[in-house]
Amino acid sequence: MIPEGTILTEVLTQLVVVVTIALLLSIGLFVGRERLVETTAAWRSRFRASAPAIGVLLVVLLLNRVVRWRGDQISSAVGGIHMTETFYRFEGEFILLFQSIATDELTMYFSAIYIYGYTFMLVFPVVAYFALSDSRIFRRLLTAYSLNYLLGLSLYLLVIAYGPRNVMPEVLEVTMLYDNSPQYQHLTREVNRPTNVFPSLHTSLAAIVAMFAYTTRSSYPKWFPVAVVLAISVAISTMYLGIHWAIDVVAGLALAAICVVLSDHLVGRWSLTELYESARHRLEERRRNGE
């Protein structure tokens, strides 16, 4: 799927290296040796218990890939609505607020957060929650991710909008991610189209992670404040870098809340083993009645 291109490879390698280092450090810091040892012993059963949630997430990610690539065609088929003007009229130049505090250091910080911080934030909880003895929170996290992509993608298809950087390029010149670090556009255009703006999936995923960090603060007390700082930084970075409107960020937060609540309702509702048992039961009964 990845086209040739040295810049892309470079950026990807860099991303993998940075995130791996951050993961190793934070596993040592937040998860701890004990849990790791425990996990190596129990990973089979935990994996089996979580298989459906993992399967669903993989299917959703695949769908995500297809839809983001063919989105324009699907959008025009389902009658997506152009909303850029509506957003711009609604909030005007609100996000330029962040331009007034812009410095080179902040631009570097938020660029790093947008690319590296975000990727790390997505991956770390997967490892951390797999290391918990109760697999429910792990399954809930994966389910929340799946829901987030499903709902987010549907909104992408329905709402066609360009971000601030496409509307007011001249005022965002200083902080605009792709002007300062054009190499990142090679990465982001692999996963996104410029009209995938509403809602901000960066914000929603980061917020989901922060909300889970709150739920699990007794298991991972040190991770919670870190997650909150990271999540807030990610949300601000999307506006600071001119990628999202404030309205996208608000929608992202709402989407995150919905996904977290829904994941609580959905996970554990159906057990595959039970479904299988009851189906077998019914089948046997029918056979008996038939005889």
Added chain:
Amino acid sequence: MSKREPVSNDTTGGRGYSRRAMLAGSAGLTVATSGCVRQVRTVVNRDDVEQLSLTITTLPADGDRESIQLAREVAAVLEAAGIDVSIEMRSNEEFLRAVLINHDFDLCVGQHPGGTDPDFLYEALHSLYADESGWQNPFGFANLRVDDLLEEQRRTDGDDREAAVEELLEEVVREQPFVPICVPEEHRMVRTDRFDGWEDGHPATRLGYLGLEPSEGTDRLRAVHVDARPSQNINPLTAEYRDHDPFVDLLYDSLATERDGDLEPWLAESWAYEDGVLEVQLREGCRFHDDEPLDADDVEFTYELLRDTELEEGESPSPPPQYRGPAGIVEDVERRDDHELELEVDAGEAVAERALTVPILPEHIWDDRATPATVPGVRVAGGTTEAVTTDNVPPIGSGPFRFGSRTERAHLTLERYDDHFTLRNDVDLPGPTVGELRIQIDPRSTSAIELVSTDSADVTSSILETYVLDDIEEADDTAMLESPSWTFYHLGFNARRAPFGNPRFRRAVAGLIDKAWLAEDVFHGYAEPTATPVADEWTPDDLVWDGEDPVTPFLGGDGDLDVDAAREAFEDAGFRYDGETLRVRR
């Protein structure tokens, strides 16, 4: 989105609906009590008067950084003049599809391809083309006087033609079918340590990439292009994917090639004009990239296809959205033998030669494409053929480079076509001097510059966006290349929709646009404000820009609109104000 479609005067349009519904409701009551049916009907059936609202269609900054800024400035002055404006952004190909193919716009802001010869206006404005799609009259402009002058400049030569062009331009700026805003400068960055001879050809044409002198051991020319479309579609006839790029011209030959506004022999060895007939002598022994011979049949076929992409099999002609201007000059083609043709043309010598600039397409490939097409997910109008919708990969032409490979949005790689006539010993024309031409797609001007600076590319084949020009640092082995520009930024009106068909309205709008300020502010000074859409040498003295627009001067100064003067202009044009808002009858 929101309130648009000023043409729809039925009851489905927003506010008008509710007010009319209310009127109708109360009318029902009145009828029941008084029975004065006729009087009520005269009241209710009157169309509503409401604020004029319009949409400006343009490109997002990813597609064209300057267009969106211009559109926002235009929107601001129109709003100040009491018009409700919304901006609709479309990606490159969707923008062109909306404007050129479906004519689904009120006003549009973008780059017009223009032309080195004023005859491009024939294609752009002749009313015969108002119902076709493509760059031929997307504005739906129709004016018999302009038609006459367009035809006159086509048929005349020398001083007569100059006079006709002058008269034509006077009429065009009076009518303002579109408002030409400014001509952007074309700057590109090149590596001088790897290639010499960059100045010899215009880098928006094939000659810019031929005849270059590579340094010792260099066999690869690396271009970097910010627009991904050439990697997605290489069909010369697809208007949405063709812009100011030279790659189609490198893959396909035309009979003549343009250098500094003049035409030189290319695939045609020579031609002679006499009394409305162009006698063309083709080069012998030319072949397409698939080794099929290229002869007079292919040339004849090409002009037929450019007249009707269904080759007269359909109920009515389906002209392609590209090359209509030059191809329309040719009325009939007669093949004398394999290498000799007679083109019957409806033009004087000066314009007739323009007909020779279209790409020659292989009959054995395009013959099958002359059938109606379907594209999933896209509204396809009747008469749209495969010839227009195919992505044409791999392209089979006869040009100096042949198709090598491509990855969508990553690269398009061409290889030298060793049998090309420019490589023959007895032909003294610039040919391909490298084995490979690789066009890498890179989304931004900033990174394109970086690629050239770090010796990862030799030329930025796209025009650099003006906002990066001030920051470019000089270096020993790179250079900036400035080339003459014939494209221009414009504000287009869709004359099919009221009130944009009204020249008085268009003139009033033109007066709201501070072209000089926009050229300075949006283009950082790298653009020339203009009153006419043609090159300087064709601009009559009284239409030359002299600090302000000679016909529709800006109503204000230094970017600030004089709102009262603007209102007066609209009132003088016959429009009404209700308080702050400009009202029109729906």
